[in-house]
Structure formats: structure tokens, C-alpha cells
Amino acid sequence: MAVEFLSDEQAAEYGAFPATLSRGELERYFFLDDADRELVRDKRRPHNRLGFAVQLASVRYLGRFMPDPQQVPTEVAEYLAEQLEIFDPSCLKDYGERDGTARTHAGEIQKAEGWRDFSEVTSELSEWLDARAWTTGDGPKALFDAAVGWLRERKVLLPGATRLARLVGSCREAATQRLWETLHDLLDDDQRAALDGLLEVPEGHRHSRLDRIRRPPTRVSGPAMVDALQRAAEILGLGFAEVDTEVVPPRRLAELSRYGVQGKAALLRRHGDSRRAATLLATVVYLQTRAVDDALDLLDVLISSKLLARAERASAKEKLRTLPRLGKASAKLAAAFGVLLEMAQFSRSSREPQSSG
Incomplete structure (x- = not known):
């Protein structure tokens, strides 16, 4: 069974210390509280106390015991030694010299901390x-x-x-x-045969039927609208609308449909029966909705860019044609308004009393 999804770098980083640790990380992950110090206290020699502390802190940080506790990063050993008042962190090199010490300590820590075996x-x-x-x-x-x-x-x-x-x-x-x-x-024999038929290339054609029905409209025109409607009708006419695909999670169905929409028909033909049928079913179920949406989107674009735009252009032309008449009418109105204004001023002045000379 293939497990090559882990690169060499990822495998090396698994359950291992990073290249460097900051002071903040040390204080967060490698601080020894009173209970930790109690576990360490009964170890007689400095290198055993430090080695025990290294294993205790490392398993919490890494999730596993180090194969060789002496290989712990220097900053970790120094920080733990500082807390234990061990003045020479290099004494860690003597830890585990006697066979079984490190293993015995790991067993004590596992029991005390409640770690379980895989x-x-x-x-x-x-x-x-x-x-x-x-x-x-x-x-x-x-x-x-x-x-x-x-x-x-x-x-x-x-x-x-x-x-x-x-x-x-x-x-x-x-x-x-x-x-x-x-x-x-979920499919009967006839339905599986119908799906397989989508992968066949009809005589005189260069592409399979699947290639044709999964191709969305690419132009905005009346003929393209007809093609989009025919495509939607053809896909719905395959008869898979009643298949209850809700028995599988939607994300898995969508994953299969993406592969079916993008994959080459020749490659799909080479898959086993169950994978081929599942992929084609998911693809058709997706296309049933997608084809209708494509037709509606195209209709919306046609209405806005063709019909409404044409109506707006016709309205604009009509407005332009009426502009000369509108200009003449405006001039007459302005002249009439001027006459009325003069008459109003004359009437007001005639009513004012005349001053005696």
C-alpha cells in the first residue's frame, strides 16, 4: 500500500524538535511545575535528574519519547538544567550509560502522566x-x-x-x-450502460458525448441560447434525476463530479466498473443543475446586453429626434415668459402713487 504522500522532509519533521526554539516556547512548553519537580527529585545523580526531566518535557512537546534523549536541543537541556539548579548541562551525556535507565524512566513517566500505547x-x-x-x-x-x-x-x-x-x-x-x-x-444495468455510452465517440465525431454535454455555452447569441436549452434537456433526459445520491456526503459527490468534468473520457474508460459508474453518476448529477444554471445565466446576459440595450438605444435615438422640436418650443416659451414678466412689471409700476412735483 502506497504511503509516499509524506516527503522526506515531512517524515523527518514528524515527532522531532524544530531547528530552533525561542525563549517564549521554552517557557511555554518546558517549564517544570511543582508536580514535575516532585517526580524528578528522587533521582540521585544530576545527569539522571536532567535526563528524566528531558524525557518528561519532550514527550509532552513531541508526543513521543526521543529515541536518544541525549540528542535534545541544547537550549532545552540548558533551560531544564537551570530550573533544576544543575550547573553543568553537559552532564546529560552520561544519561543512559547504564542499560535500561532511560527506558525505565520512560515507563515511569508514561504511567505517571497517563500516556497510552498506540x-x-x-x-x-x-x-x-x-x-x-x-x-x-x-x-x-x-x-x-x-x-x-x-x-x-x-x-x-x-x-x-x-x-x-x-x-x-x-x-x-x-x-x-x-x-x-x-x-x-444505486444504478441498474441499463443505467450503467447509459453512463458508459457517454464515453463513446459517435461515428463521424471527434469527441465523446460526455465531452459535448459538459461543455458550457461560450457565446452570447440566440443560437447559443437554443444550444444551451437543448443541452439542459439532453442531460435531464438521461433519466438520473430520480437517483438518490444523498446517501453519500455532498463533499464526496462534488469531489467525484469535479474529476468527471475535468478528466478525459479515455482515462475514465480505463477505471474499474465501480469507480467509473460512480464518477459518471456524480458528473451527470452535477451537470443536471449546472446546465440549467448555464442556460439561465445566458438568458440573463441576452436580456441585459441584447434586448434591453437595444431598447435603450432606440429610446436614445427617439430623444435625439425630438431635440430640434424641443429647442424651438423652449425658445417660444422663453419669449412668452419674457413678455409676461414685462407686463407684470408695467402693471406694478402703474399702480404705484405718483409723487407731486
């Missing part, structure tokens, strides 16, 4: 990964990261990267296969 939760994690993969369709790396988070939240020691990657890959493949089989089983 083998105890493998079945539970598999069920969780299966449900997540079935619902979301996340890629393997996203599922891998989610599994790491799941384990850390439940204080489960992280397994090796390859072991966890194999479990993620297995659960994801099982969920995907179940998706294909579920959609395949």
Missing part, C-alpha cells in the same frame, strides 16, 4: 479515520495531520511515521472504495 487505540483511530475520510474526502496528508492531532489530544504515544501513514492510507482507500461501490449499487 496499539491500545488502533481500532478506535481506524474508525475515526474511516468516518472522517468518508465524510470529508480529505487527502492523505490532511488525514495524517488530523490523526496526529487526535493522538495528541488523547495522550497516545505517536507511532513511527511509516506505521501511522500506512494506517491512514488503508482507511482512506477503504472509504473511497466504499464510496464508489455505494454509488455503483
Whole structure:
């Protein structure tokens, strides 16, 4: 089973310290409280106290015990030694010289802190990964990261990267296969044959029927509107509107339809029966809605850019034709208004009393 989704760099970073740690990160993740100091106190020698503290803090930060505690970053060892009042952090090089010391300490820490072994939760994690993969369709790396988070939240020691990657890959493949089989089983033999017929290239044509019906309108014109309506009618006429695809999560159906809309018909033909039928069904279900939306969008553009624009142009021309008449009428009105104004002024002046000389 392929687990190559982890690059060499990602595999190296898994459960490992970063290149550097800031003082803030040290204070946040590697501070020893009173309970921690109580665990460390009964270790007799400085290198054992420091080694125990390194393992205690490292498992909290990494989610697993370091294969070699002596390889802890220098700043971590120095910060822990500072808290334990150990003046020579280099004494850590003597930790684990006696066989079994580091392993014994790891067992004590695991029991005291309540960390569980991965083998105890493998079945539970598999069920969780299966449900997540079935619902979301996340890629393997996203599922891998989610599994790491799941384990850390439940204080489960992280397994090796390859072991966890194999479990993620297995659960994801099982969920995907179940998706294909579920959609395949919704169809009868005639419907599966009809879907396969979409991949055939009719005689005298260069493209398959699927290529033709998934191609949206590209022009804004009356003939294009007719083609869009015929396309929608053809897709709806395939008879898959009554197939209840709600038995699978919408995200998984959308994922399949994207592949079916973009993939080449020749490639789709090479898939197994269940995957091919599932992909084509999801594609047709998507196109049923998409084709109607495309036709409505095209109609909207035609109305706004063709019919309404033409009406506006005709109205503008009519306005231009009336402008000369409007100008003449305005001149006459202005002249009449001037005469009325003069008459009003004359009438007012005639009513005013005349002053005696």
C-alpha cells in the first residue's frame, strides 16, 4: 500500500524538535511545575535528574519519547538544567550509560502522566479515520495531520511515521472504495450502460458525448441560447434525476463530479466498473443543475446586453429626434415668459402713487 504522500522532509519533521526554539516556547512548553519537580527529585545523580526531566518535557512537546534523549536541543537541556539548579548541562551525556535507565524512566513517566500505547487505540483511530475520510474526502496528508492531532489530544504515544501513514492510507482507500461501490449499487444495468455510452465517440465525431454535454455555452447569441436549452434537456433526459445520491456526503459527490468534468473520457474508460459508474453518476448529477444554471445565466446576459440595450438605444435615438422640436418650443416659451414678466412689471409700476412735483 502506497504511503509516499509524506516527503522526506515531512517524515523527518514528524515527532522531532524544530531547528530552533525561542525563549517564549521554552517557557511555554518546558517549564517544570511543582508536580514535575516532585517526580524528578528522587533521582540521585544530576545527569539522571536532567535526563528524566528531558524525557518528561519532550514527550509532552513531541508526543513521543526521543529515541536518544541525549540528542535534545541544547537550549532545552540548558533551560531544564537551570530550573533544576544543575550547573553543568553537559552532564546529560552520561544519561543512559547504564542499560535500561532511560527506558525505565520512560515507563515511569508514561504511567505517571497517563500516556497510552498506540496499539491500545488502533481500532478506535481506524474508525475515526474511516468516518472522517468518508465524510470529508480529505487527502492523505490532511488525514495524517488530523490523526496526529487526535493522538495528541488523547495522550497516545505517536507511532513511527511509516506505521501511522500506512494506517491512514488503508482507511482512506477503504472509504473511497466504499464510496464508489455505494454509488455503483444505486444504478441498474441499463443505467450503467447509459453512463458508459457517454464515453463513446459517435461515428463521424471527434469527441465523446460526455465531452459535448459538459461543455458550457461560450457565446452570447440566440443560437447559443437554443444550444444551451437543448443541452439542459439532453442531460435531464438521461433519466438520473430520480437517483438518490444523498446517501453519500455532498463533499464526496462534488469531489467525484469535479474529476468527471475535468478528466478525459479515455482515462475514465480505463477505471474499474465501480469507480467509473460512480464518477459518471456524480458528473451527470452535477451537470443536471449546472446546465440549467448555464442556460439561465445566458438568458440573463441576452436580456441585459441584447434586448434591453437595444431598447435603450432606440429610446436614445427617439430623444435625439425630438431635440430640434424641443429647442424651438423652449425658445417660444422663453419669449412668452419674457413678455409676461414685462407686463407684470408695467402693471406694478402703474399702480404705484405718483409723487407731486
